[in-house]
Amino acid sequence: MEIACSVVGGRIDEIREKLNGYVKKIHTVRLVRSPVNPINFKGYGDVKEIINNGHYDIIWTNEPVMGVTVRLAARKVRKNGTKVMYMVHGFHFYKGAPLLNWMVYYPIEKMMANKADLITTINREDYKRAQTFTVPRVEYIHGIGINTERLTKSENAIDIREELGLSSDDFIVISVGELNKNKNQKVIIKAIAQLNDSKIHYILCGKGDQLENLQSQVKENGLEGKVHFLGYRKDVVDITSQADVFAMPSKREGLPVASLEAMYCGLPLVNSNIRGLEDVTENGKSGYTCDPDDVDAFAEGVRKLKENDSFREEASSNNLETVKKYCVSETKKEVESIIASL
Missing domain, CATH: 3.40.50.2000 (Glycogen Phosphorylase B;)
Structure with missing residues (x-):
């Protein structure tokens, strides 16, 4: 297994130490949470290079910016059999969310849904919403697990x-x-x-x-x-x-x-x-x-x-x-x- 992530707020060395022995390699990519930050274009290049050279069977991604970037970067390898799983920790559009969230995030997630083979959600509202998207499969799980x-x-x-x-x-x-x-x-x-x-x-x-x-x-x-x-x-x-x-x-x-x-x-x-x-x-x-x-x-x-x-x-x-x-x-x-x- 390999992991690609940002520098995690400057804690990448801590992450490497904790995961030592559990993963084959940890890649860093230039991605940030803000969807309007131009550095994400460079991050897209980082992700695409990793995916194209990795020969992966399954790619698991989460978080809106990383999720969109990975699904776009994986379009080619999906044609060759790689499966992409997008895990939603909470859509930014939800019952009672600001209108701006619906205007920005909803159309993007709906458009990007078919770029994954599976969307996994951790709450029922998101599960029902994802089922309205054009995606081969939607699953619900009971969160990421409390330790x-x-x-x-x-x-x-x-x-x-x-x-x-x-x-x-x-x-x-x-x-x-x-x-x-x-x-x-x-x-x-x-x-x-x-x-x-x-x-x-x-x-x-x-x-x-x-x-x-x-x-x-x-x-x-x-x-x-x-x-x-x-x-x-x-x-x-x-x-x-x-x-x-x-x-x-x-x-x-x-x-x-x-x-x-x-x-x-x-x-x-x-x-x-x-x-x-x-x-x-x-x-x-x-x-x-x-x-x-x-x-x-x-x-x-x-x-x-x-x-x-x-x-x-x-x-x-x-x-x-x-x-x-x-x-x-x-x-x-x-x-x-x-x-x-x-």
């Missing part, structure tokens, strides 16, 4: 309540992910303010360009000491395992890895009712799902979970069962089956 090996709690795990000065009967809501507009953590802060419950605390693990705005929102709502910004943490699993509820109010997701990891840790969820999240959560069974901007619904979901111990335990049990098919051991079987069929 359960890294979800084992540390033997010397810190006590997050002790670190933050919280008592055993304080109720912890946690979100894990980049602090950006899409992750929409502001709606949970508003919900916490609305609940006005001295026992509810909100922990955010992650960093991002919305940190100052979120901190200002906390101050405006008088929530100092109730909302805790922990930044980037390597012990997220330990912290999550000690929380009571996981919140993911995102506006857009392909498949929510953070929510799946929280489910594996046994947490009930309060999530957005959007593509991807709807695949793994069910309102009233895994917790509660809400419109991304519905502060009242998020507040009500948190309140109900805090006041109903039995439902919280029931949701935890349901999530521990649901998450099994999203673990890497299972999704690996799905991917291997697809590759074998090609």
Whole structure:
């Protein structure tokens, strides 16, 4: 097996070290995520040269720019029997997406669909959409697989309540992910303010360009000491395992890895009712799902979970069962089956 990728944000040496012994060769190509960056023309040349000289049986590509580039570059070798598989981690056009996304990405993906032998999706909305394209085959799999090996709690795990000065009967809501507009953590802060419950605390693990705005929102709502910004943490699993509820109010997701990891840790969820999240959560069974901007619904979901111990335990049990098919051991079987069929 060989891999072609960008310099991965300057981390290519780290990638080479981690994959040493697993792959025959790692090629670097001059491609970036922005579809309007002219360097992608040079990247197309890089990809075409690799494909034409590689004599590959199967080419697996993902991500919009790389996906388009690879499918264009592979037109010749497909005529000679090479199969191309395009894996979609989340179309940029989806229910509720900005009109510009539909105007730019939808026609490109529709036009490029027949340049692949197979499109694989990781959520049901994308699966149904891809089925309307002119492509020989569309498959759905349960994501790229959550790595359960890294979800084992540390033997010397810190006590997050002790670190933050919280008592055993304080109720912890946690979100894990980049602090950006899409992750929409502001709606949970508003919900916490609305609940006005001295026992509810909100922990955010992650960093991002919305940190100052979120901190200002906390101050405006008088929530100092109730909302805790922990930044980037390597012990997220330990912290999550000690929380009571996981919140993911995102506006857009392909498949929510953070929510799946929280489910594996046994947490009930309060999530957005959007593509991807709807695949793994069910309102009233895994917790509660809400419109991304519905502060009242998020507040009500948190309140109900805090006041109903039995439902919280029931949701935890349901999530521990649901998450099994999203673990890497299972999704690996799905991917291997697809590759074998090609």
